[in-house]
Amino acid sequence: MTTNDRESILEEEILILRNSGEIPEIALYTSLYYLEEDEEGPQLSLHDGELYLLYDAAIARAREIVLRDLDPANRDLSLYRGPTRSIVNWYRLQNLCRRIGMECQGFKEKVSHAFLFYMEREFTDTQQELRISSVNCTAEEIRLFCEQLCIDMDSLPDGWTCLCRE
Numbered sequence: 001m002t003t004n005d006r007e008s009i010l011e012e013e014i015l016i017l018r019n020s021g022e023i024p025e026i027a028l029y030t031s032l033y034y035l036e037e038d039e040e041g042p043q044l045s046l047h048d049g050e051l052y053l054l055y056d057a058a059i060a061r062a063r064e065i066v067l068r069d070l071d072p073a074n075r076d077l078s079l080y081r082g083p084t085r086s087i088v089n090w091y092r093l094q095n096l097c098r099r100i101g102m103e104c105q106g107f108k109e110k111v112s113h114a115f116l117f118y119m120e121r122e123f124t125d126t127q128q129e130l131r132i133s134s135v136n137c138t139a140e141e142i143r144l145f146c147e148q149l150c151i152d153m154d155s156l157p158d159g160w161t162c163l164c165r166e
Helices: 003-018 024-036 048-068 082-100 107-127 139-149
Strands: none
Touching: 003 024, 003 048, 024 048, 024 082, 048 082, 048 107, 082 107, 082 139, 107 139
16 A cells, blocks of 8 residues: 555545544544454554544544534524533544543633633523523523533523423
């Protein structure tokens, strides 16, 4: 196998990871299996740099998914799953990072800002009767998420719990 063949195979897998579905971690392990172990795959011995590129692609996709469901612009789109899904995907991302030994530098802050913006916008829109709440989690789930993100509960809009499901 030439270096160009190897690079092309890796580029294709990275593209697959960047466009993977809801659980990039599964796509990552599927790619690793295909690249290293599958009898019909190239049976490569991946070096650290190649592994890093694959890990980075999976993490980038996971980050997109976390933020997607905190973007108020997505609330009326079919891809939108609400903050419950963002919370689930946040925990998945944290677990993935632990398993592969990588960190998401600065991402907690980005998620914190996105979440606070989402909650403010959601609260304003529901108070002005522009829409019904799309918050699909409980107040307790939000409290735990805020704790994870180191968000002071006083940063949320006064009366935010009215957005939550019971």
